Amino acid sequence: MVVVFSVLSMKKDRALREGQRTWLRNAGLGAGFVLAALLLWSSLGAEDDVAEVLAHHGEVLAGRFIEVPCSEDYDSHRRFEGCTPRRCGRGITDSVITREEAERIRSIAEKGLSLGGSDGGASILDLHSGALSVGKHFVNLYRYFGDRIHNVFSEEDFRLYRHVRRKVQLTIADAFGISSSLLHLTKPTFFSRMNSTEARTAHDEYWHAHVDKVTYGSFDYTSLLYLSDYLEDFGGGRFVFMDEGANRTVEPRAGRVSFFTSGSENLHRVEKVHWGTRYAVTIAFTCNPDHGIADPAFT
Numbered sequence: 001m002v003v004v005f006s007v008l009s010m011k012k013d014r015a016l017r018e019g020q021r022t023w024l025r026n027a028g029l030g031a032g033f034v035l036a037a038l039l040l041w042s043s044l045g046a047e048d049d050v051a052e053v054l055a056h057h058g059e060v061l062a063g064r065f066i067e068v069p070c071s072e073d074y075d076s077h078r079r080f081e082g083c084t085p086r087r088c089g090r091g092i093t094d095s096v097i098t099r100e101e102a103e104r105i106r107s108i109a110e111k112g113l114s115l116g117g118s119d120g121g122a123s124i125l126d127l128h129s130g131a132l133s134v135g136k137h138f139v140n141l142y143r144y145f146g147d148r149i150h151n152v153f154s155e156e157d158f159r160l161y162r163h164v165r166r167k168v169q170l171t172i173a174d175a176f177g178i179s180s181s182l183l184h185l186t187k188p189t190f191f192s193r194m195n196s197t198e199a200r201t202a203h204d205e206y207w208h209a210h211v212d213k214v215t216y217g218s219f220d221y222t223s224l225l226y227l228s229d230y231l232e233d234f235g236g237g238r239f240v241f242m243d244e245g246a247n248r249t250v251e252p253r254a255g256r257v258s259f260f261t262s263g264s265e266n267l268h269r270v271e272k273v274h275w276g277t278r279y280a281v282t283i284a285f286t287c288n289p290d291h292g293i294a295d296p297a298f299t
């Protein structure tokens with residue numbers, strides 16, 4: 001627009017006629033350069049098809065809740081009145097878990113995961129079942145380490161884990177207006193550690209879009225507690241809600257809790273981690289008491 005206007009106004013000025021050819025050529029070069037820059041920018045940003053950021057890593061959210069219409073996924077499962085989602089949505093809060101608690105929880109993850117680790121870029125540690133990624137497989141850490149596990153984790157670690165789980169449960173119940181006692185922790189509930197190393201098995205491929213209720217029938221409410229900071233500890237690795245009209249992200253931040261109803265109203269994926277290490281805990285809840293699991297404890 002600016003270029004066209006300048007050209008027209010110059011045309012009026014006969015004295016500048018001489019210089020016009022050069023000017024136009026320069027303008028043409030300039031326009032070409034701008035076009036090239038735009039093309040480069042769009043190709044560099046091609047992976048970045050994010051339309052909206054629901055939670056920036058730098059902001060501290062007291063609580064944000066976005067309601068979305070429920071999918072029909074819940075209809076193919078037994079309904080538990082007062083618990084099975086009738087109202088669906090997603091919430092994010094930075095005020096439930098402190099940064100200090102997140103740091104202590106992260107050190108539990110670090111200790112546990114240091115005993116194993118996937119050959120690919122994604123490792124998990126499930127304190128409930130004992131599952132730990134090792135190479136291309138999983139081992140049961142309680143069976144594998146036996147009594148020596150007491151040298152790894154302390155009672156205090158498990159107490160903190162329970163405390164955090166309870167606070168997340170209360171937050172979800174409160175946001176959806178249901179009774180917390182109707183929610184049951186379910187499996188898998190686990191720590192994840194992701195880095196940029198290439199996937200070796202399907203277990204390492206965390207970035208595919210999925211619906212939790214389809215992947216794990218028991219899930220009704222999914223939550224994530226982030227244990228590291230986007231762009232400080234790692235790059236990539238943002239959580240993306242894939243809505244029909246837009247991709248909406250949650251940027252991880254240590255202590256940030258993100259939760260949502262588990263049906264296809266909340267189709268999502270995690271971007272590949274490009275650098276650094278990303279820690280999080282997935283904590284899942286079901287309304288079906290038959291699918292409930294207990295908190296981890298030394299046996």
Ligand SMILES: *[C@@H]1O[C@H](CO)[C@@H](O)[C@H](O)[C@H]1NC(C)=O
Nearest residue numbers: 117118119120123195196197
């Ligand atoms: C990623 O983690 C694995 C262990 O799970 C480790 O072997 C690998 O070196 C790490 N990669 C990077 C880039 O840090």
Ligand SMILES: *[C@@H]1O[C@H](CO)[C@@H](O)[C@H](O)[C@H]1NC(C)=O
Nearest residue numbers: 049051242243244245246247
């Ligand atoms: C959302 O991102 C995916 C790739 O991750 C892309 O294929 C899709 O077109 C994006 N959706 C919108 C509405 O931009």
